[in-house]
Amino acid sequence: MKRTSSSAFSNVSGIFAIVLMGFPVYWMVTTSFKPKGDILSTNPTIIPKSFSFSNYVEAVTKEGFTRALLNSVIVVFFTVVISLFVALFASIAVARMKFKGKRIYVASILLVQMLPLAALLIPLYLLLSRLNLTDKLAGVIFTYIAFVLPFVIWTLRGFLVNIPAELEEAALVDGCTKPQAYRRVLFPLMAPGLVATAIFAFIQAWNEFLLAYILLSSQDKATMPIWLAGFTNRFGTDWGPLMAASTLTAIPVVIFFSLIQNKIATGVTAGAVKG
Secondary structure, eight states: OHHHHHHHHHHHHHHHHHHHHHHHHHHHHHHHTSOHHHHTOSSOOSSOSSOOSHHHHHHHHSTTHHHHHHHHHHHHHHHHHHHHHHHHHHHHHHHHOOOTTHHHHHHHHHHHHHSOHHHHHHHHHHHHHHTTOTTSHHHHHHHHHHHHHHHHHHHHHHHHTTSOHHHHHHHHHTTOOHHHHIIIIIHHHHHHHHHHHHHHHHHHHHHOOHHHHHHOOSGGGOOHHHHHHTTEETTEEOHHHHHHHHHHHHHHHHHHHHHHHHHHHHHHHHHHHOO
16 A cells, blocks of 8 residues: 555656646747737637747748857757767776876866856956957857866766776787777767767757857857847847747757667666766
8 A cells, every 4th residue: 555655646746747847848839839919818828729830930030040050050069079079088087097186187077067157257258258269159169068078077987987897808808909999898888878978968058048148249150049039129029939939949959869868868877876
C-alpha cells in the first residue's frame, strides 16, 4: 500500500511538473496562431477559437529575419565546435593525467561558472573594445566560448572518469600509440557525453541575449534573440508575430534535441555519477 501511494504521488508530481513547464510553451504556440483580436481579448481562451498563419507571415517577412537566423547559426556553430574541440583534450588532461596545479585548475573551472554574468559585462566590453571586437560576430563567439568552455570541460571530465583507464592500457599493450588508443577506444566511448554536452552548449549559445545585446549594435549583426526584441518598441509589443517568431526560434533546438535525445540521457547520467 505504501509503495502504491508513493508511486501515485510520484506520477502526480511528474504530471504537475510537465504541465507547469509545458504550459508556457503551449501558450506561446497557440498564441502564434491566434488572430490579433483574440490575442488582445480580455477573455483569453486556452484553445484558440480560430487559427491564422498571418503572424508567421509577418514574422518571416519582418526585416532582418534571414540575416539574424544566419548570424545565430554562425555563432552557435563555431561556439559549439571550438568548445567541444578544446574541451575534449582539456578534459582528457584533467581526467587522465597528473600535473602540478591540477586541483587549482579544476577549482578554477568551477569558480568561473559561479561568477555572475552581470559583474563581467563592463570588463568584457572594455577588453573587446580594445581588441576591436565589439559589434563583430567574432567577439560574440570568443565571449560565448569563454563562458561555455568551463561547463563543457567539467561535463566531459565527469564522463571520462567513468571510462576505465584499463581499456586504453589494453590498447597500448596491443601496439597502439597513445593517440591511436584515444581515437580507437576512448573517443567512441565518449560519444554520448559529447552529444549531451553539445546540446547544452547549443542551447546556451542559441538562447543567449544579454551578451549579444551589449556587444552588438548593428542591425545586420543581430542574432535571433536580439531580433526578437525588435517586436517590442515604444508603442508596445506585437504579441502575435513575437510568439510566431519565438516558436520559429525554438524549432532548431527541438529538432536537434529530438535527433539525439537517446544519447543525451546516457551522457548526462554517465557524466554525473562520479567525479
